[in-house]
Amino acid sequence: MSGNTHNQQYYGASRLGKGVCYWGPTQDLINTFQCTDGLPITESPLYDAAKPFDNRDPRLDMYCVRQNSRYLGYQFEPNTSVKTVSNYWPVINGQSGTPGSVSNSDASNAYRSFSGYLWRKHIDIADFNSTSVSGVSDMNVGIFRLAELLLIYAEAKIEANQLDNTVYDAINRVRLRAKMPALPNGLTQAQLRKALRYERKIELANDGLRWYDLRRWDIAKTVMNGVIYLNRDAKSWTKSIITGFDESYTPIYNPTEAAKYFTTQEVVFRENKDELWPVPKSEIDASDKLTQNPGY
Structure with a gap:
């Protein structure tokens, strides 16, 4: 509108x-x-x-x-x-x-x-x-996407270890629309989980869902601790910067090599705190049944 x-x-x-x-x-x-x-x-x-x-x-x-x-x-x-x-x-x-x-x-x-x-x-x-700081865009903000619904379904089936054709169909609908090849058949639960996490990371990038995915999968303590790599000066790099990807499709870097090409920004995730938002004080004041989440 x-x-x-x-x-x-x-x-x-x-x-x-x-x-x-x-x-x-x-x-x-x-x-x-x-x-x-x-x-x-x-x-x-x-x-x-x-x-x-x-x-x-x-x-x-x-x-x-x-x-x-x-x-x-x-x-x-x-x-x-x-x-x-x-x-x-x-x-x-x-x-x-x-x-x-x-x-x-x-x-x-x-x-x-x-x-x-x-x-x-x-x-x-x-x-x-x-375009302005006041914000007058005519572009509607997305609320829910079909791709997310398909990937939610696939994730639920994978975590329940119900690895039938509907799991492949859901993920492949997203991949084929993007002109990527379909998943090979016969994948294990761990392999399908990794494939699913790739699709959510890529297809839903910048949709505001990654924060929740990292916490739901309990990988924020790994992904959001240490450094993130930035390439502000658009430098070229070599294959030696990266050695592979983990089970959640997070790149595994060779820090010594990566530091030759990229700058870094330190990120910190505090376990037993950052998994949850704080409960607003106004809500706690309104009900003696509520208590604050840990760390706040």
Whole structure:
């Protein structure tokens, strides 16, 4: 409907795209996208670290913005060595057959993308002229998706160890829509769980569900402790940075090698506290039956 008041695009869009680019995928998510043969980048013969975005799950470019992408009418280049970038608005507006050139504020601004990537998902070029901190987007905020319903069903069946064809059908409906190969038959419960967690991580990226998934699966204490890797300067990397993926499809890094290419941000998850939100004091004051969750 017209007249929505959210400002999601303002916080997610690039500097040239009239945003402040506070939100963006981490290197962990970028590395998680499989190759088009359905294998992780540590196993697929299609993966080439010199051309890391080739032959990847199409959702990488559907959902994420990486260097040398066209985004909101401009060429996105977070590398500070790139001083000017293409401006496609003369082409979009029918004023010219070729793009112009503008100063690359997506690299020069101190508050440029902190991860080196941005979200394409939930961003619409039609909102370019109205993007503001006040929030006047005409894009509806998603409440529930069919893909999530299918993956909820598959997860419930997997955890109940009811590994019938409906589990494969539910996950494959999501994968085939994304033009990814169907899962092979005969997977174990652990293998299907890993496949399911890949789909939720990728298909539902930036849908606001990951926080809950990490806690439901009891893996936040691993995923959200230590460091996350960022690539603010859009550096190239080698295959030696990553050694594999764990049972929840979280990349396993070689820290010594990864530190040569990426910056890090420390993250902390406090067990026996951060699994739950605090109960609002107003609710506790209203009922003597309620007690505060641990750690608050």
